[in-house]
Amino acid sequence: MKKIKASIIGATGYAGKELIKILSGHPEVELMFLGSSTYAGKNITEVFPEFINSLNKKLVKPDSACISRDSDLIFTALPHTVSMDIVPELLNKKGIKVIDLSADYRLKDTMVYKEWYKKEHEGINKKLLSQAVYGLPELYLDDIKNASLIANPGCYPTSVILGIAPLLSHHVIEGEGMIIDSKSGVSGAGRKPSLGLHFAECNESFKAYKVLKHNHIPEIEQELSSIYSGENNLEKQKNIKVTFTPHLLPINRGILSTCYLNLKSIKSEEEILGLYQKFYNDSPFVRVFTPPNLPETRFVTDTNYCDIGFAVDKRVGKIKVISVIDNLIKGAAGQAVQNMNIMFGFSETCGLI
């Protein structure tokens, strides 16, 4: 069988690097173009010496027409607001598919996007937005199969939504008062040097950041509202609000989200375990832990797994859900490849661990 031709625009960030790593070992994929405006002209091994011997490829200027011409699929791993205008150019070619790792096509409500990202969807962007599928396979498998444009979920939202979805969809918990305390490794902040990410400034320390305005909040709220209401029509949904605080962990990779949720009534841990297991029965990348076992970020490092554990705190009538992912794999590149596998009819786990 013929391999599909896949290209990456934004190949030299951390998500791009993971995409290269996964795709270059994927049996169904031929890696075509690696686009990078910063490093165009250089060999990828000059940027990432890890690829010596395994990949010999020049980085190219991210020329949309040129890249789309010879690609069946393009991954865009670009900064938010930059992706918005490039995606339509890429989708110009008939039959081509795009998996966008930015936030630009994730939020269904353009007003909400504008509020958090300070840019507006207009014309073709707006039209594409209505066609884009939120690429969380555990929730939207069928939509992903037929999508041309995937809005690949954010890293925090992936960990949070997968942790809460089973409880919320079964109305085991209240929609109100959800508190999410998330912690992420430093690679989540990208590869661009800055004082806050300078080694000696974050090593051996820990802090909260963007405590009121992290732009993953609307994404989490959109999806939880949809799950809670059991429908996608924004106008008919109950508007769920969450309290969310991101923190910076002095490790390279990994997100752990601790979710505090109000139980409608006390349930046994067995009952809740059953509910999770059923919900994720067909999801190869979600592993549910039997209480009192709980996941640690290292269990999922370099894998596409989302590990979920929980504990019922009867003293206070709450359930604590702990959810971990590798922010660059299940939180970015791995999930993107999982979406690719589904879109092209490959095994969902192909090329991923």
Place this chain on the structure above:
Amino acid sequence: MKKIKASIIGATGYAGKELIKILSGHPEVELMFLGSSTYAGKNITEVFPEFINSLNKKLVKPDSACISRDSDLIFTALPHTVSMDIVPELLNKKGIKVIDLSADYRLKDTMVYKEWYKKEHEGINKKLLSQAVYGLPELYLDDIKNASLIANPGCYPTSVILGIAPLLSHHVIEGEGMIIDSKSGVSGAGRKPSLGLHFAECNESFKAYKVLKHNHIPEIEQELSSIYSGENNLEKQKNIKVTFTPHLLPINRGILSTCYLNLKSIKSEEEILGLYQKFYNDSPFVRVFTPPNLPETRFVTDTNYCDIGFAVDKRVGKIKVISVIDNLIKGAAGQAVQNMNIMFGFSETCGLI
């Protein structure tokens, strides 16, 4: 002026080591005995080579009578339940003072202690418990001045109580629904090797632990109940319950607690800042950050400071309080020395930074 004679029992754990470090540089203290059942007979520099040149002292068997005879003050840095029976022996000598870093004399309700620590206070232990003062200087300065026995607070409780006290005592927040998500460096778990604290098992990873039953919960609840009710009589207090989750950070030192608290009504950040500043006006070791600034654990590393920041989240009607300490200093040895300073009439900050 004559120096006081201070001894340490349990000198070779991490809290003991910090006590040695601080006391050996303290202008009012002569370090008498360093007690250690494990290392008795060795020189302290064989256990901690860092002290070569600065301290030349043999570790002794922790013989209570012998140690108390020549001491004005004894710090006990022993495991919980072990301290309980040694403290009375030490206090046998008239006029001697003891600062106990264990949990054994912190919980006023013996039934609660028994429930969480599986041991019962009887006879002299029970009597001493009623005399012990909870050594959090920012709340109990006057009681500490006259105390013979100080129950030095736990590390998590110190960060949590200091973060919440001003809001709770002014009834700016509800007593219900407090959620505390805490993260601690590895030294908090002590110096005894175990698989969970083995370098390659916790480095580059992050996890929650004891998610339902950490024994700092009753300590936090005792103090918050007392603050909320404005009185110490257990029977008249409202019984406050908190949701508390500790996590293990892959760093040596530092605790950051993120507290999610329900505002009774929305207040401006200025108003709340003023409230904090007033509350801690005479507390040299609490630093309140002006929003939107927030503390990071590195700001307090190797110091006795507790740094506190906060953010009012109007969207959800909550206030987030972030509180950081060095778990071995303000969370243990530094606070113990602060208590010593108060008990003996030295400047509260003497020998501490």
Place this chain on the structure above:
Amino acid sequence: MKKIKASIIGATGYAGKELIKILSGHPEVELMFLGSSTYAGKNITEVFPEFINSLNKKLVKPDSACISRDSDLIFTALPHTVSMDIVPELLNKKGIKVIDLSADYRLKDTMVYKEWYKKEHEGINKKLLSQAVYGLPELYLDDIKNASLIANPGCYPTSVILGIAPLLSHHVIEGEGMIIDSKSGVSGAGRKPSLGLHFAECNESFKAYKVLKHNHIPEIEQELSSIYSGENNLEKQKNIKVTFTPHLLPINRGILSTCYLNLKSIKSEEEILGLYQKFYNDSPFVRVFTPPNLPETRFVTDTNYCDIGFAVDKRVGKIKVISVIDNLIKGAAGQAVQNMNIMFGFSETCGLI
């Protein structure tokens, strides 16, 4: 084609864990027994939760007869001196092959082994020793093909020998005065907790250890002597002595060896690069860096690569060789699987990256 049946004795150490990880994804291998005296009876996922979903297998008592009966190949990942007596029992079954990750069958001279490991080879052990092949594929490919017993090289020796071999075999450098300064991540010291490997004792620090007597010294000297002399006959070899110092890096994985070698005469870097490239032309897991590029340990993390770089220091007439490996992969489990691939006629890189 039928898969081979492979078992592991000592499956719950770090090398054992890596073997499980690699073998459970290897297309030619069926994983039979996982032996562990400590954890026999437990499921492997109770020891390593990472394997939930991917491996469901009980650990068994390491009964040699029972394990060898149903295995084509056994990996022994046991402490030094323990392996010595188990290997002969396993080899009792005709046609079975053993790859021993301990040092027990690496040193050809039994007197040298006795001097460094304090135990003597006798009877069958001595006989097997003479048949064992030192499993460094880049040097002994043909011998490995036909071997029944492989002595899998140590981690430090792998990095050092691969770095120096091309220069020594071409007599570009002196055999005298070689100085090797090596640095290893903490996993190299094993999974057994001890104070020296306790997180807070080695995190944020660096030290040298066993500066005079690390038992990888005789292994390095044996192989360098053989390469220098161009023959295996111990009595005809020149006896090469090296100066070797191991250090402990506060990271999980990775070895970097800095080798200081005396050039017989100054050569250009181009000439030396050519020599390395030719030497490793058929070695898929050695990557030679073009000066002035140099490898970093992260380039080989989780891979079976050995990355080598060098610089000619004309000022002092020396060449500096920098060689990096992942101590658990190329330094242990990965190299063992590479040996397996060669012994069973699989592609040398099968199942490895």
Place this chain on the structure above:
Amino acid sequence: MKKIKASIIGATGYAGKELIKILSGHPEVELMFLGSSTYAGKNITEVFPEFINSLNKKLVKPDSACISRDSDLIFTALPHTVSMDIVPELLNKKGIKVIDLSADYRLKDTMVYKEWYKKEHEGINKKLLSQAVYGLPELYLDDIKNASLIANPGCYPTSVILGIAPLLSHHVIEGEGMIIDSKSGVSGAGRKPSLGLHFAECNESFKAYKVLKHNHIPEIEQELSSIYSGENNLEKQKNIKVTFTPHLLPINRGILSTCYLNLKSIKSEEEILGLYQKFYNDSPFVRVFTPPNLPETRFVTDTNYCDIGFAVDKRVGKIKVISVIDNLIKGAAGQAVQNMNIMFGFSETCGLI
């Protein structure tokens, strides 16, 4: 007694920050100006929130005339080649003293400086160079007492020279063939963000860098040549050449240098220990370890100590010397304050630990 007035130019780098920390707690010093071209106008607590409560001071433009007018002593913590022209301006005021933490006044031979730093000393710079004293108190105590301009030693040279000096001055080792393998924490590279110092690029990894051309080489060679020859006259000195390789440790602070030195004849460890002890008898900040004990970087973290250990390797006729310092304290700010103490007649250890 009146305090001296000290100012810092380049107060917002890592060395500057340490200077502030030490000087603000120094009983003999009043901190006058904190100069910073980048942050002039801001309060120091906006750059380093750690100083809230302990220091309330505005950063000023580094105007030489203005700063020197009201200072008795100025520390310049500026980049190499930048300091060269500012120092003469500061020294314009009669009686003022300058401690320069850059390399600009360390190398006595202007041709050597030019070769390694690509800039030339002319006019006043050249004149000042001849008056500058290399500020290593363990070697140049008397010269420092009377100096107006101190060239504060580099971090690597401090660790190396202190480790080797006793052996070299007693001609116990050869002057030829010295090999120095040094490892430094990341703060040594400064506070300016760059990709190589980005957290996720150096965390969990290890590398060598500048393997042929680190500009601390001529500084080490100048001092070792002088010690070996027993005189300062450059023309009469034997020109000693060393092999030096720096490496980057994924920790914040600390340097460990492993020195491989050729013994002229085998000496006992007792004899060599005696020699070290005698050499450093009056040096409060050098601690010599009794074999087989060896220092670790954490032993000196946040202190001005240089810890030295050694091992005689009879097998190869060499001595291995291990020397550790905190690169920001004994390797920069602490040593500068030690020099200040000596220059102004304070106790050498005043304000330092």
